[in-house]
Amino acid sequence: MPSEVDDREVSPSPGRSRSGSPAGPDTLTLRALVSTKDAGVIIGKGGKNVADLRDQTGVKAGVSKVVPGVHDRVLTISGSVDRVAKAYGLIVAQLVASNPTSPISASSSTHTSLRLLISHNLMGTIIGRGGTRIKAIQDNSGARMVASKDMLPQSTERVVEVHGSVEAIERAVDDIGKSLLEDWERGLGTVLFHPGAGDERSGSSRRYSENRGSYGGSRQSNGRPGSPGSPSRQAPSSPQPTNLRTQNISIPSDMVGCIIGRGGSKITEIRRLSGSKISIAKAPHDETGERMFTIVGTPEANEKALFLLYNQLESEKERRVGREQQQDIE
Structure with a gap:
């Protein structure tokens, strides 16, 4: 072999x-x-x-x-x-x-x-x-x-x-x-595919990355939220399917605001569109200063939530780059 x-x-x-x-x-x-x-x-x-x-x-x-x-x-x-x-x-x-x-x-x-x-x-x-x-x-x-x-x-x-x-x-x-x-x-920031990532037998991980640092790692498990480091705030309860997955991703603290949005409008929209519950830790989970996001839902819902979160991060990154370029011109 x-x-x-x-x-x-x-x-x-x-x-x-x-x-x-x-x-x-x-x-x-x-x-x-x-x-x-x-x-x-x-x-x-x-x-x-x-x-x-x-x-x-x-x-x-x-x-x-x-x-x-x-x-x-x-x-x-x-x-x-x-x-x-x-x-x-x-x-x-x-x-x-x-x-x-x-x-x-x-x-x-x-x-x-x-x-x-x-x-x-x-x-x-x-x-x-x-x-x-x-x-x-x-x-x-x-x-x-x-x-x-x-x-x-x-x-x-x-x-x-x-x-x-x-x-x-x-x-x-x-x-x-x-x-x-x-x-x-x-x-930059591509979420890599891992064969078996949507399979309950898989414990694969992936990482969002850009040249200036990382959008953090993600950990996928089949258990319920509440493991060490899990956020304390939970999304509103709703009837749950039987094939729920829990995935944790860590996001730099300075990017959290762009995901939450004014009055929580953006994160609420991501929850609604994906069907996943998304909760956010109130404080950084380690010395990197990153905040933990916990996503709970079906594999399909979590996939959409990841995509929406990723797009929001990319939009914010492009906005910041554009602002810096404008400042350089001025």
Whole structure:
């Protein structure tokens, strides 16, 4: 059985890149969904294949750990655009060659696919106005791309499927990476997808991040609110479904006001639109000065609540950046 390779060494952290966005003007972190079987091929016996990939391309690469009952894992590759593209090309070729049941010979002309994870906020960058950018990428690479309409559970990432030959997919990844580099700041704050995040067997975590710091980590559990660090103020009670989930996210204290709104208007609207109960700790929960938000609801409701909270934070961040730029002009 192949050795697991933890993806923590390439996992984004504050000041580094998020999914589908680089840490700076020259570095890209690009994630993809792979089946558990394909992950085994990518890793290789004792981690040999992924180690060889790093040596050949100079990228950082890792595969997320297995989640029981979940059939997908996340492959994360970080490096310059050309190296990331080359690494994905080598991986796709390796997966094609490892499939002995395929009726088509494992040649460069064999058509296959790759499922990239792209931040919802960066989809417009890839698609372009009127679809011009995605058409150009497809024409240049010879690959075909299909973007999912919905974000993945408990995240703000979407899947972009890239179909074609090994060479076409590699060229498409290169073009996609260059597009993402042009607009990388839009990917800041992406809520990363973790396979099994909406499953009761999963205890996955994710982190909102931007260059100046972090929107904090989130912890998901199946218990009821009231664990250590839980907020003291609860949303009004209502009939509860049986599949409730509890998720905690920590938010910098200086951003809490923009989420609550004047007289609690914004947080009330988020509660109403999502259907989740959202309560806020009265005081910071640790030395970071961050405040804990507890979200309780169905997986679907919590996903919407996270999305709404995230959008509110992004809007506030853009407002502050605009205000600073205006002050600089004056």
